[in-house]
Amino acid sequence: MTDQVAYGVAALAIAVAFFAGWHMYRRLEFSNPLFYAVAVLEVVLVVVLAGGSIVLGRTSRDVDGVLFVSYLVSMVAIPPAAVLWGIAEKSRWGTGVVVVAMLSIAVLAVRVLDIWKGTYA
Amino acid sequence: MPERSDTSHGFGRALVAVYAVFALAAAARSIFQLATKVESDTVVPYVLSAFAGIVYVLATWALAHNLQGLALITIGTELVGVLVVGVLSLVDGDLFPDETVWSDFGRGYGFIPLVLPFVGLWWLHRTGDTREG
Numbered sequence: 491m492t493d494q495v496a497y498g499v500a501a502l503a504i505a506v507a508f509f510a511g512w513h514m515y516r517r518l519e520f521s522n523p524l525f526y527a528v529a530v531l532e533v534v535l536v537v538v539l540a541g542g543s544i545v546l547g548r549t550s551r552d553v554d555g556v557l558f559v560s561y562l563v564s565m566v567a568i569p570p571a572a573v574l575w576g577i578a579e580k581s582r583w584g585t586g587v588v589v590v591a592m593l594s595i596a597v598l599a600v601r602v603l604d605i606w607k608g609t610y611a
Numbered sequence: 612m613p614e615r616s617d618t619s620h621g622f623g624r625a626l627v628a629v630y631a632v633f634a635l636a637a638a639a640r641s642i643f644q645l646a647t648k649v650e651s652d653t654v655v656p657y658v659l660s661a662f663a664g665i666v667y668v669l670a671t672w673a674l675a676h677n678l679q680g681l682a683l684i685t686i687g688t689e690l691v692g693v694l695v696v697g698v699l700s701l702v703d704g705d706l707f708p709d710e711t712v713w714s715d716f717g718r719g720y721g722f723i724p725l726v727l728p729f730v731g732l733w734w735l736h737r738t739g740d741t742r743e744g
Binding site: 556557560564572575579581583584586587589590591594597 | 620621622623624625628629632635639643721
């Protein structure tokens with residue numbers, strides 16, 4: 491888990507958040523491009539979860555493993571829930587849920603980096 | 612959307628999402644703290660974390676199921692909690708050696724814990740009005 495990975499994930503999540511926010515602002519329905527954008531993020535998060543678990547086993551750092559992995563699992567779990575919820579809500583706030591979810595992932599990504607570095611208790 | 616008096620639809624859906632995130636964050640933090648740091652001399656922050664977690668979970672559940680009474684109680688508790696803990700943590704930092712969601716008015720969470728109850732109460736007021744009118 492390097493700075494690039496964490497900030498890359500955060501940047502991608504924020505980009506998707508803006509895309510969803512644009513949908514919300516324009517009162518657009520949950521579109522296919524938005525779905526694909528979330529799907530791409532989800533694939534990245536699954537890769538980060540797998541990669542993170544592997545490097546966790548190899549690192550000599552004093553990382554709180556349970557906390558670290560639980561954050562990564564949370565990040566993987568959020569996008570599917572947001573998509574289901576976002577499609578279910580037919581008003582503009584359906585994509586608002588996606589905005590909330592994506593910003594949460596960005597925050598979690600930065601927190602995970604702190605956990606990895608041991609600067610977060 | 613305006614004709615709906617349900618707290619779980621429209622803007623409420625996004626609000627429930629934010630509450631769900633905080634319910635998860637506060638509850639998970641509490642469980643983690645209770646599991647790993649329970650030997651510590653000061654139990655105040657851990658009890659407080661657990662309490663905050665329960666409040667957020669109940670508030671999320673109440674908003675999602677349009678339980679306006681429970682939502683009012685839990686969001687009111689949340690407002691009092693973040694204000695009291697915020698003031699106390701500034702006045703006497705030793706009281707809360709470990710961070711909670713509400714420490715320093717929720718600074719560790721972008722002050723969202725401070726703003727959220729106001730938004731929640733506004734939303735309850737709004738949905739309550741449409742139901743009566």
